[in-house]
Amino acid sequence: MTSPQHSDSQIHPNASANELFTAACARVLACGRPTAPRGLPTREVLGSSLRLTDPHDRFVDLPPHRVLNPAFAVAEALWILSGSGEPWIHDFNSSLAAYVGHGPPRGAYGPRLRSWMGIDQFDQVRRLLLDDPDTRRAVLTIFDPARDLADERDIPCTLGHRFFLRDGRLHMVTSMRSQDVWRGLPYDLFTATLLLELMAGWIGADTGHWHHEVDSLHLYEPEHDSARQTGRWHGPTAAPMAPLAVGWESFDALLAQVIAGRRVGEAAWDDLADVMASFRLWRRGDRDAARERAGGPGPMSAALTRWFALRLARATRAS
Numbered sequence: 015m016t017s018p019q020h021s022d023s024q025i026h027p028n029a030s031a032n033e034l035f036t037a038a039c040a041r042v043l044a045c046g047r048p049t050a051p052r053g054l055p056t057r058e059v060l061g062s063s064l065r066l067t068d069p070h071d072r073f074v075d076l077p078p079h080r081v082l083n084p085a086f087a088v089a090e091a092l093w094i095l096s097g098s099g100e101p102w103i104h105d106f107n108s109s110l111a112a113y114v115g116h117g118p119p120r121g122a123y124g125p126r127l128r129s130w131m132g133i134d135q136f137d138q139v140r141r142l143l144l145d146d147p148d149t150r151r152a153v154l155t156i157f158d159p160a161r162d163l164a165d166e167r168d169i170p171c172t173l174g175h176r177f178f179l180r181d182g183r184l185h186m187v188t189s190m191r192s193q194d195v196w197r198g199l200p201y202d203l204f205t206a207t208l209l210l211e212l213m214a215g216w217i218g219a220d221t222g223h224w225h226h227e228v229d230s231l232h233l234y235e236p237e238h239d240s241a242r243q244t245g246r247w248h249g250p251t252a253a254p255m256a257p258l259a260v261g262w263e264s265f266d267a268l269l270a271q272v273i274a275g276r277r278v279g280e281a282a283w284d285d286l287a288d289v290m291a292s293f294r295l296w297r298r299g300d301r302d303a304a305r306e307r308a309g310g311p312g313p314m315s316a317a318l319t320r321w322f323a324l325r326l327a328r329a330t331r332a333s
């Protein structure tokens with residue numbers, strides 16, 4: 015028998031992150047059933063399939079309803095892709111400690127992806143796709159039963175990713191056991207699609223679709239009203255990011271530069287380096303230097319400039 019949670023859980027393909035996000039909000043509000051894991055009331059839809067057809071359009075930006083911190087989106091993606099589990103990520107999101115505790119996050123995806131018992135899964139998957147372009151074995155695994163079937167804080171929500179090269183385009187399927195639409199999906203989408211684009215570049219393919227298979231797609235009760243507002247959003251879609259590419263052999267060195275906020279001479283990467291450097295200046299209280307550093311034309315720098323303006327406007331209203 016089909017329960018209401020399972021009915022019609024396919025969310026139609028969306029071209030942009032904004033459309034995917036609003037569609038997910040609408041679906042959970044319309045079809046979600048109440049449940050309260052860990053005592054926190056949510057509405058939940060079980061078994062959803064989402065699809066983003068343009069993975070370059072990866073930044074959710076629906077002012078004034080949902081405004082992400084672009085610096086955290088960039089920092090978290092680079093932190094994961096570089097394989098880091100270091101606590102520097104807390105510098106980009108002071109709320110993170112409430113979810114994962116202080117110190118190195120135990121469920122960090124990066125070390126699992128880049129050094130799983132000595133295996134760099136990115137490299138293995140890249141080689142599998144190069145050796146047999148039709149392969150169905152290009153699997154990245156994150157969830158580790160040896161560590162994660164435990165009653166602890168910060169159990170990975172992303173189980174893993176798979177890749178399929180078909181007709182010259184690389185498609186990616188992400189599986190999550192648990193996805194908070196409001197706080198998790200925009201950031202998870204950002205990282206996953208960046209990985210898809212980079213992997214496509216490493217094997218000489220075009221970027222295909224991002225498929226997202228979610229067991230529990232949910233919204234926490236305090237966010238229901240805000241999520242409802244997204245249905246009224248009709249603004250322009252945020253500018254898609256410029257194509258990002260880097261050869262596999264140079265990947266880690268380039269990432270280290272960008273994470274450190276050093277420009278590398280390629281506009282798309284320099285946009286991300288500027289965001290990293292600018293946010294660090296902002297946190298140190300050097301507001302003018304932060305705004306100057308985020309003054310470039312890149313879409314993430316532009317988003318950070320808007321975020322700074324919003325923060326200042328809020329601070330002025332509060333004072």
Ligand SMILES: O=c1ccn([C@H]2C[C@H](O)[C@@H](COP(=O)(O)O)O2)c(=O)[nH]1
Nearest residue numbers: 051169171172192193194198199202
């Ligand atoms: O990458 C992540 C990590 C966590 N969460 C959300 C999903 C849940 O709301 C919460 C984790 O709670 P449990 O599923 O572990 O109870 O965090 C995400 O959406 N994405």
